[in-house]
Amino acid sequence: xxxxxxxxxxxxxxxxxxxxxxxxxxxxxxxxxxxxxxxxxxxxxxxxxxxxxxxxxxxxxxxxxxxxxxxxxxxxxxxxxxxxxxxxxxxxxxxxxxxxxxxxxxxxxxxxxxxxxxxxxxxxxxxxxxxxxxxxxxxxxxxxxxxxxxxxxxxxxxxxxxxxxxxxxxxxxxxxxxxxxxxxxxxxxxxxxxxxxxxxxxxxxxxxxxxxxxxxxxxxxxxxxxxxxxxxxxxxxxxxxxxxxxxxxxxxxxxxxxxxxxxxxxxxxxxxxxxxxxxxxxxxxxxxxxxxxxxxxxxxxxxxxxxxxxxx
Amino acid sequence: xxxxxxxxxxxxxxxxxxxxxxxxxxxxxxxxxxxxxxxxxxxxxxxxxxxxxxxxxxxxxxxxxxxxxxxxxxxxxxxxxxxxxxxxxxxxxxxxxxxxxxxxxxxxxxxxxxxxxxxxxxxxxxxxxxxxxxxxxxxxxxxxxxxxxxxxxxxxxxxxxxxxxxxxxxxxxxxxxxxxxxxxxxxxxxxxxxxxxxxxxxxxxxxxxxxxxxxxxxxxxxxxxxxxxxxxxxxxxxxxxxxxxxxxxxxxxxxxxxxxxxxxxxxxxxxxxxxxxxxxxxxxxxxxxxxxxxxxxxxxxxxxxxxxxxxxxxxxxxxxxxxxxxxxxxxxxxxxxxxxxxxxxxxxxxxxxxxxxxxxxxxxxxxxxxxxxxxxxxxxxxxxxxxxxxxxxxxxxxxxxxxxxxxxxxxxxxxxxxxxxxxxxxxxxxxxxxxxxxxxxxxxxxxxxxxxxxxxxxxxxxxxxxxxxxxxxxxxxxxxxxxxxxxxxxxxxxxxxxxxxxxxxxxxxxxxxxxxxxxxxxxxxxxxxxxxxxxxxxxxxxxxxxxxxxxxxxxxxxxxxxxxxxxxxxxxxxxxxxxxxxxxxxxxxxxxxxxxxxxxxxxxxxxxxxxxxxxxxxxxxxxxxxxxxxx
Ligand SMILES: Cc1ncc(C[n+]2csc(CCOP(=O)(O)OP(=O)(O)O)c2C)c(N)n1
Ligand code: SF4
Numbered sequence: 045x046x047x048x049x050x051x052x053x054x055x056x057x058x059x060x061x062x063x064x065x066x067x068x069x070x071x072x073x074x075x076x077x078x079x080x081x082x083x084x085x086x087x088x089x090x091x092x093x094x095x096x097x098x099x100x101x102x103x104x105x106x107x108x109x110x111x112x113x114x115x116x117x118x119x120x121x122x123x124x125x126x127x128x129x130x131x132x133x134x135x136x137x138x139x140x141x142x143x144x145x146x147x148x149x150x151x152x153x154x155x156x157x158x159x160x161x162x163x164x165x166x167x168x169x170x171x172x173x174x175x176x177x178x179x180x181x182x183x184x185x186x187x188x189x190x191x192x193x194x195x196x197x198x199x200x201x202x203x204x205x206x207x208x209x210x211x212x213x214x215x216x217x218x219x220x221x222x223x224x225x226x227x228x229x230x231x232x233x234x235x236x237x238x239x240x241x242x243x244x245x246x247x248x249x250x251x252x253x254x255x256x257x258x259x260x261x262x263x264x265x266x267x268x269x270x271x272x273x274x275x276x277x278x279x280x281x282x283x284x285x286x287x288x289x290x291x292x293x294x295x296x297x298x299x300x301x302x303x304x305x306x307x308x309x310x311x312x313x314x315x316x317x318x319x320x321x322x323x324x325x326x327x328x329x330x331x332x333x334x335x336x337x338x339x340x341x342x343x344x345x346x347x348x349x350x351x352x353x354x355x356x
Numbered sequence: 357x358x359x360x361x362x363x364x365x366x367x368x369x370x371x372x373x374x375x376x377x378x379x380x381x382x383x384x385x386x387x388x389x390x391x392x393x394x395x396x397x398x399x400x401x402x403x404x405x406x407x408x409x410x411x412x413x414x415x416x417x418x419x420x421x422x423x424x425x426x427x428x429x430x431x432x433x434x435x436x437x438x439x440x441x442x443x444x445x446x447x448x449x450x451x452x453x454x455x456x457x458x459x460x461x462x463x464x465x466x467x468x469x470x471x472x473x474x475x476x477x478x479x480x481x482x483x484x485x486x487x488x489x490x491x492x493x494x495x496x497x498x499x500x501x502x503x504x505x506x507x508x509x510x511x512x513x514x515x516x517x518x519x520x521x522x523x524x525x526x527x528x529x530x531x532x533x534x535x536x537x538x539x540x541x542x543x544x545x546x547x548x549x550x551x552x553x554x555x556x557x558x559x560x561x562x563x564x565x566x567x568x569x570x571x572x573x574x575x576x577x578x579x580x581x582x583x584x585x586x587x588x589x590x591x592x593x594x595x596x597x598x599x600x601x602x603x604x605x606x607x608x609x610x611x612x613x614x615x616x617x618x619x620x621x622x623x624x625x626x627x628x629x630x631x632x633x634x635x636x637x638x639x640x641x642x643x644x645x646x647x648x649x650x651x652x653x654x655x656x657x658x659x660x661x662x663x664x665x666x667x668x669x670x671x672x673x674x675x676x677x678x679x680x681x682x683x684x685x686x687x688x689x690x691x692x693x694x695x696x697x698x699x700x701x702x703x704x705x706x707x708x709x710x711x712x713x714x715x716x717x718x719x720x721x722x723x724x725x726x727x728x729x730x731x732x733x734x735x736x737x738x739x740x741x742x743x744x745x746x747x748x749x750x751x752x753x754x755x756x757x758x759x760x761x762x763x764x765x766x767x768x769x770x771x772x773x774x775x776x777x778x779x780x781x782x783x784x785x786x787x788x789x790x791x792x793x794x795x796x797x798x799x800x801x802x803x804x805x806x807x808x809x810x811x812x813x814x815x816x817x818x819x820x821x822x823x824x825x826x827x828x829x830x831x832x833x834x835x836x837x838x839x840x841x842x843x844x845x846x847x848x849x850x851x852x853x854x855x856x857x858x859x860x861x862x863x864x865x866x867x868x869x870x871x872x873x874x875x876x877x878x879x880x881x882x883x884x885x886x887x888x889x890x891x892x893x894x895x896x897x898x899x900x901x902x903x904x905x906x907x908x909x910x911x912x913x914x915x916x917x918x919x920x921x922x923x924x925x926x927x928x929x930x931x932x933x934x935x936x937x938x939x940x941x942x943x944x945x946x947x948x949x950x951x952x953x954x955x956x957x958x959x960x961x962x963x964x965x966x967x968x969x970x971x972x973x974x975x976x977x978x979x980x981x982x983x984x985x986x987x
Contacts, residue, residue: 064786100644100804105815112812113823116786118804120643121814121824122636123666129633133640133648134804136624137598141644141804162629322624329622333597334645334803337767344763347589350620352759355579356383 057090062099064116071110077254077265078107080228081146081175082114087231088238089117094142102131104147104156106182108175108254111146125156128163128172135170138334139319142242143170150180153189153209164218164247169317171241171248174211177256178263185259192300208300211251212292212309216285221246221312223288225295227253227269227304237308246317253304269304282311360415360570362522363425363461366514367408367452369433370401377511378409379751380536381518383580384528385413386753389572392580394751395421397952400605400689404435406451415572419717419875421750423957426464426567427522428456429514431497432472434507454478465491465567467517469510471498491565493521493556500552505544512545516552521562522569526553577756583721583747583872584609586754587677588617590725591649595765596675597623598648600637602630604656605689606745607679611651631656635663638674642667643813645767645803647729651677651741654696655686658703664738665704668838670813671736671790671801673768675728680744682951691951692745694871695923697931700742701900707835709842711739712899716856716874719758720897721747726764727852733768735798735841742899744922746953747872769800776808787811788820792833797840846901855906859885859892865967866914867893868907868943870921870928873954877920880959891963896928902935911939918963924949 063086072078089099099117103109105124112119118141122130131145152160152174163172178195180186187200190211194203215223222244226237234252241248255265272278272291280287288310295305322328336342364381368374375396382392390413399405412422430453453466453473460466466485468475475481475494485492495517501510512533519526526549533545556562581589587610591599599618601611615625624641628634631652638650652660657678667674680696682688700712711731715721721743728739771779779800780788789811791799799820802809812822817834819825858878863885869877874895884891894910896903911917917939919929926945933940946962948954965971 097807097810098805102640110824116810118810119812119814119822120640120670121812121816122639123662123815126632126636126663126666129628129636130640130643133598133600133626133637134644135640136626137641137644137646137648138803138805158629159633162633327619328624333622333624333641334805336597337595337645337647337765338772342765344595344765345621346761346763347592347617348759351589351617352579352756355581355585356387356577 057093057095059086059090061096062086062089062116064114070114072107073258075255075257076107077177077228077256078111078175080231080234080254081173081252082111084231084234084238085115087235088242091239092142092242098140099142099144100131100134102127102134102143102145104151106148106151106180108146108148108181109151125151125154126159127151128156128159131170132163132166132168135168136319136328138332139169140332144173144242145170146173147175148181148188149174149176149178149190150188153211157189161214161218164215164220164249166318167219167221167247167315169245169247169319171238171244171250173238173250173252175254176211176251177254177260177265179256179260181256181259210292210296212296213289215249216289216292216310219247220249220310221315222248223292223310224249224308225251225253225306227265227306228255229266230269230306233271233306240308244311246312246315253306264299264302264304267302267304269306272305272307272309274307278305282308285310360568361412361418361422362427362567362569363410363412363422364427364429364518365408365410365425365456366429366431367406367456368431369404369435369452370398370407371404372431372434373508373511374407374409374431377515378411380529380532381515382411382751384532385411385569386578386580387528388524388569389574390415390570391417391572391578392751392753393418393421396749398690404433406433406455408452408456413570415570420879420956423955424459424461426461427518428460428464428466429518430456430466430468430473431510431514432469434472449473450477457484460488460490463489463566465493465521465565467493467495467514467521469497469514470494471496471510493517493560495556497552500555501548504548504551509545509548512548513552516549517556520553520556522567523562524569526550578753579756579759580751581718581754582609582749582751583715583718583743584613584749586718586721587725587741587743588613589759590722591675591729592617592621593759593761593763594647594726594729595763596647596649596729597621598638598641598646599623600626600628600634600641600648600650601652602628602634602656604653606681606748607651607653607656607677609748610677610679614649631659632663635660635676638676639663639667639670639672642672642674643804645770647733647767649675649677651679653679653681654683654699657696657700661703664710665706665708666815667738668704668708668710669815671799671838672813673732673736675725675732675739675741677741677743679748680742682949688951690745692953693922693949693951694744695927695949696742697899697923697927700740701931707839709737709838710900711737711845712742713739713854714742714871714897714899715747716871716895716897718747718752718754722758724854724897727854730764730768731845731848733766735796735845736769736801737841737845742871744872769798771800771802771809773807776802776806779808786821789813789822790818790820790834792820792837794837796844797837798844799837842901849898849901850903850905854897855903856895856897857892857910858895860890861892863892864890864915865963866910866917867891867959867963868896868910868917868919868932869893870896870899873920873922876954876956877959880956880963883956883960884963889963889968899931902931904935907932908936911936911942916967917943918946918967919943920946920954920959922948922953
């Protein structure tokens with residue numbers, strides 16, 4: 045019997061399945077935007093139809109990284125900035141898993157920025173949710189890569205001299221095939237976008253605006269948002285790179301000027317995922333690697349037979 | 357040192373085909389029934405710069421490159437002259453000849469390419485030839501190659517000349533050429549080989565010198581393997597099907613061999629953005645249920661230290677290989693050293709545990725890589741195979757039977773879904789992945805995708821369910837359990853025979869060494885005993901857990917111990933003293949850290965001068981003697 049027969053099972057999934065039996069006391073502050081991500085994920089996952097056992101949630105370090113303490117699935121709470129490389133390999137090893145990576149803006153755009161760029165470039169079939177509160181939460185309010193220019197903190201007392209990073213544009217130019225931004229203050233859109241992102245076949249990046257009432261009261265994350273696709277002012281085609289790029293630029297500037305624009309910014313259904321590319325060129329087997337170890341009929345070859353001739 | 361042996365050195369510039377030519381010649385010698393051992397010396401540049409490869413061939417098994425050599429084929433450095441500017445880089449051009457004379461034995465043979473090199477430009481050449489009774493054959497290899505094919509084929513001409521001068525049949529070389537070369541270049545190469553061979557026989561008298569190819573016969577079929585090959589095949593035979601890495605010399609060899617091998621076996625290889633990612637990917641693959649490995653060399657391994665700690669805390673099995681080169685920082689990329697020992701033992705924060713193996717030979721590299729995987733997956737702990745540029749790069753003839761073992765895809769302590777049904781669950785219905793009281797400290801794991809096995813792996817301290825916890829009682833229980841695994845591993849490894857004793861059991865003196873120096877030390881021990889001393893050695897391969905009992909018995913049994921290693925700070929002696937807790941006054945160090953490995957003569961000389969004569973000052977600039985502090 046395969047060890048992975050939870051995969052592919054078809055049945056209705058209940059939202060409560062993703063809720064731990066005894067709810068651990070959340071360590072998030074009252075009013076924290078992170079609750080919004082948790083709620084949206086719990087609503088989205090049953091829509092996607094995957095069981096908690098088919099789901100692997102890989103997180104980084106930060107308040108955001110605590111996410112998988114409150115979501116019941118297989119989980120890997122890694123180290124600061126490194127959720128993506130762990131998640132990538134788990135997906136390659138067992139493509140039957142629904143792999144979701146998550147972490148903060150410091151985690152994903154700062155220390156893990158290199159991995160963000162490369163995971164998007166490779167277009168791994170997974171979802172990456174970045175809790176963007178424009179601040180380092182867990183280490184008590186230092187300036188983050190998304191903090192606005194001039195933002196004052198204990199580590200930047202004169203106000204940051206750096207322009208904030210542009211995560212949506214960065215994801216797009218790096219090669220992500222799905223790029224969206226949503227906000228904790230809008231649960232309906234958040235659920236819809238997360239559902240879509242998880243179902244997307246390729247690297248789906250969701251910049252999730254989360255408020256941090258404890259360290260970052262000034263951020264725009266609390267402000268009522270505009271859905272760029274519902275709005276007549278931002279009429280653009282999410283499938284057109286150039287238009288999407290322009291819309292992202294507007295959204296990324298507007299965020300620091302008082303207007304919060306969210307929604308789908310770019311969707312490319314045509315780009316093959318990394319796994320598909322690897323399989324096409326013969327770099328990856330069709331059957332999940334992980335399953336072989338439990339497959340009694342699988343023939344394990346020895347180096348001896350395959351390669352020894354060139355050493356004779 | 358055996359009586360009849362050929363030690364052939366081919367020298368030239370990097371990029372002149374020294375590596376491929378010597379590899380072929382080594383194989384030809386092996387096929388003719390001899391045991392071979394090769395040693396590579398190359399600079400950290402792609403083209404030009406003096407490089408050589410040495411092949412020692414004997415009818416008896418050989419364990420090191422030996423002392424000196426007796427046949428030089430100097431091809432010349434075709435890149436020394438800068439064609440664009442037509443400028444010279446000093447007398448760089450002559451290096452393939454001039455730089456190699458010091459180690460050429462008396463009565464040795466020199467063949468040099470008179471098309472590229474002019475011996476008259478080397479100061480005192482004729483005098484040295486006479487003094488050492490060398491036999492010199494200036495031959496226009498370049499001209500010969502140009503006439504019949506292309507200039508690059510002067511390597512082949514050199515091999516033809518060699519065969520004629522040492523009395524070796526051409527058939528082994530010809531066979532290899534036919535197997536490896538495409539038709540277009542095969543014909544001219546065979547032609548050049550033959551012409552060169554015949555020309556020597558016509559124009560010279562090979563009987564003028566005594567350097568001859570020995571004749572031998574193998575008891576069993578042999579393979580030409582490097583340490584990097586052996587590590588890779590060990591990993592593959594043990595079921596490793598995922599590798600991730602970032603290129604860095606000399607680890608790149610394992611990375612590329614594994615990649616090629618895995619592609620044939622339907623495994624996965626990932627070249628990623630940096631070493632942090634590489635290590636993290638290996639963890640991700642292992643967490644999902646695949647035997648995985650990553651690796652690097654010094655600086656790259658430094659980047660892996662945080663994922664290494666994560667593997668320990670989350671109890672994710674993984675194997676890393678660390679290929680040492682001379683450090684610190686980027687150091688000397690193509691030169692060997694054993695300076696990363698402490699780095700590999702202690703890097704990463706907290707009370708971490710890992711298993712570290714340092715194989716001493718190519719055969720051990722295969723065996724101990726397998727053991728590393730078995731231990732890592734059984735005990736859910738990171739295991740590291742620590743080796744150096746020397747062991748990774750040297751090609752040696754080893755019995756085919758070394759590699760003739762059953763594959764082992766066993767994932768270790770993983771439960772099946774049936775077993776998970778009866779496994780302990782907490783009140784929340786979650787699988788207790790990290791139970792407190794389990795035998796040997798090993799709490800079996802489940803894999804994502806399995807029914808009834810959901811758990812959280814986290815680098816934070818956690819309770820049995822995997823949830824983050826800072827409870828003092830839980831902390832102590834978890835730390836103790838993780839440590840308990842190490843004791844269980846120690847008990848298991850004690851039976852493995854990973855340590856290699858050599859020499860008479862009742863010897864008066866001992867030499868302790870680790871990793872790649874083992875074979876060289878053993879040859880030195882034989883020489884010392886032949887010279888009337890009473891010496892034995894122990895090559896240590898288990899570094900963590902350290903084989904305390906075995907090393908203690910060894911140290912107890914002798915008067916004094918010389919610890920031989922390739923670094924300047926006596927790292928292994930430090931480890932030994934720490935693990936044994938005493939015997940400081942009995943241990944002295946013989947250290948070499950100039951980028952080149954020990955040769956048997958270094959050790960013989962170092963031993964006699966320090967152990968016998970009691971000098972603190974070892975003659976020569978290359979080795980240093982450091983007496984240990986007392987207990
Ligand atoms: C290598 C490393 N550097 C620094 C830290 C300390 N650290 C923990 S969380 C964090 C920042 C978290 O900020 P962010 O990623 O924005 O997440 P948030 O807490 O806001 O959700 C830092 C710097 C660490 N754990 N590891
Ligand atoms: S510090 Fe900020 S981000 Fe962290 S839990 Fe509190 S509100 Fe949320």
